[in-house]
Amino acid sequence: MNNRKYIMLDGKVIDKSITETEFVKADKNYLYDSFGKRYLDLRSGLWNTSLGYSDEIYFSVSKEFSRLMNKKLAYLDIHSFDCKLYDELSTNIISFVRNNMKKCIFTNSGSENTELALKIASAxxxxxxxxxxxxxxxxxxxxxxxxxxxxxxxVNGRMGKAYEKVKFIDFPDDIISEESMLTWLEINLEQYDLFFIEPVLASAGVRIVSDNFVNEVLRLCKEKNTLTVFDEVATGFYRTGKPLFADRLKYKPDIICLSKGINNGISPFGSVCVSEGVLVRLEGKPIYHYSTQNGNLLSVSSANSVIKYYLKNGSLLEEKVGKIETQVKKVMKLYPNIVYRCVGAMLAIEVEKQDIMRLNTILKDLGILTYFYNQPTNGLTILPQFNINLDVLEKALRIILNKIS
Known part of the structure; x- marks a missing residue:
């Protein structure tokens, strides 16, 4: 332990960060430490800053922050008072999300989204x-x-679960296992009230299934009257190439959870979007969920500015993410012995023979920031910001791959 007065609870009590690196500013796709050294951010600030450290984004948000601060109105209690900004943001979120969503609820994080989705289903x-x-x-x-x-x-086994009746099923890793899973769901799905779905397993190393499989899962859930929650905290806001992963699909979930890229990581914020069918089923049911910060005007304002940016620049973002995916796959072809998975601007590179934490540190010392995963295999996760220069991305990937191969 050092002399810091704050601690973090990341499996154990700690008071130091993974890299023990202090950053003092950011610009475009780089973070700068107190010595002036710059680092290419290939982790998008733990997947939050998808749009990069862009002047346009931060100037827009700063302008709105200044407007609120000049009025000394940074906070309102959304349960007690009205505000036009609430109406504007919710309208913009639903306009962006589409996919049969009718209303949204403001939250502070992706973790809170899950709590709320479970409460909605319980109600x-x-x-x-x-x-x-x-x-x-x-x-x-x-x-x-x-x-x-x-x-x-x-962790659940040690701490106990808030929801005890949870059945975990394996994520299919090929077409045969997808078909097997669909057969199992056809037989067993009626036993379950709710299916929590992460369409790409981001924290497990960008595990990917076919769009057809996800479509069939949603179709079966509709047929068996099982509610579906789509966790798009990592995959949303063009990360997989479309506005949402749900945009790739014919059938639609009942609930969609959003956070991270929703306001480019500027302040804590998230949203749970619900379909008309969910709203009808909630009518007259008791349900309670409240945080005094759910309507924080600075968080709401930053999300509104960023959502408006997405609505204005959607086609350009979709095109850029497509180019990022193409560039990644072009480089990876040069290293045929390295296992990788890529969809949109999400990349995982398996690293079996090296200490993943040490590799992460080596790359950091070279000025490249990546993240890592260790379940079910070990590897690096790379989620570049959408405004990255493609030549810079290629050069960084070659450095990374040369350290692995």
């Missing part, structure tokens, strides 16, 4: 839920989130 069914979830998925670090996160099964 609809009025009983203890039978929940279906996926091994190696991640839905947050609150009790409800840990209950349905397959990546946290060991």
């Amino acid at each position: 609809i069914y009025g009983k203890k839920l039978n929940v279906l979830a996926i091994n190696n998925s991640y839905h947050g670090s609150f009790f409800g989130g840990m209950s349905v996160s397959g990546i946290d099964i060991d």
Whole structure:
């Protein structure tokens, strides 16, 4: 332990960061430490700053912050008072999300989204839920989130789960296992009230299934009257090439959870979007969920500025993410012995023969910031910001791959 007065709870009590590096400013795709050294951010600030450290984004948000601060109106209690900004943001979120979503609820994080989604399902069914979830998925670090996160099964065993009736199923890794899973769901799905779905397992190393498989899962859930929650905290806001992963699909989920890229990581914020069918089923049902910060005007304002940017520049972002995916796959072809998975601007590179934490540190010392995963295999996760120069991305990938091969 050092002399810091704050601690973090990341598996154990700690008071130092993974890299012990202090950053003092950011610009475009780089973070700068106190010595002036710059680092290429290939982790998008732990997947939050998808749009990069762009002048346009930060000037827009700063202008709105200044407007509120000049009025000394940074906070309102959304449960007690009205505000046009609430109406504007919610309208913009629903306009962006589409996919049969009718209303949204403001939250502070992806973890809170999971708690709220579980409460919504509990209110609809009025009983203890039978929940279906996926091994190696991640839905947050609150009790409800840990209950349905397959990546946290060991933690659940030690701490106890808020939702005890959770069945975890394996994420299919090929067409044969997809077909087997669909057969199992056809037989067993009626037993479950709710299916928590992370369409790409980001924290497990960008695990990907076919769009057809996800479509069939949603179709079966509709047929069997099982509510579906789509966790798009990592995959949303063009990360997989479309505005949402749900845009790739014919069938639509009942609930969509959003955070991270929703306001480019500027302040804590998230949103849970619900379909008309969910709203009808909630009518007259008791449900309680409240945080005094859910309507924080600075958080709402930053999300509104960023959502408006997405609505204005969607086609350009879709095109750029497509180019990022093409560039990544072009470089990876030069290293045929390295296993990787890529969709949109999400990349995982398997690293079996090296200490993943040491490799992460080596790359940091070279001025490249990546993240890592260690379940079910070990590797690096790379989520470049959308405004990255493609030549810079290629050069960085070659450095990374040469360190691995």
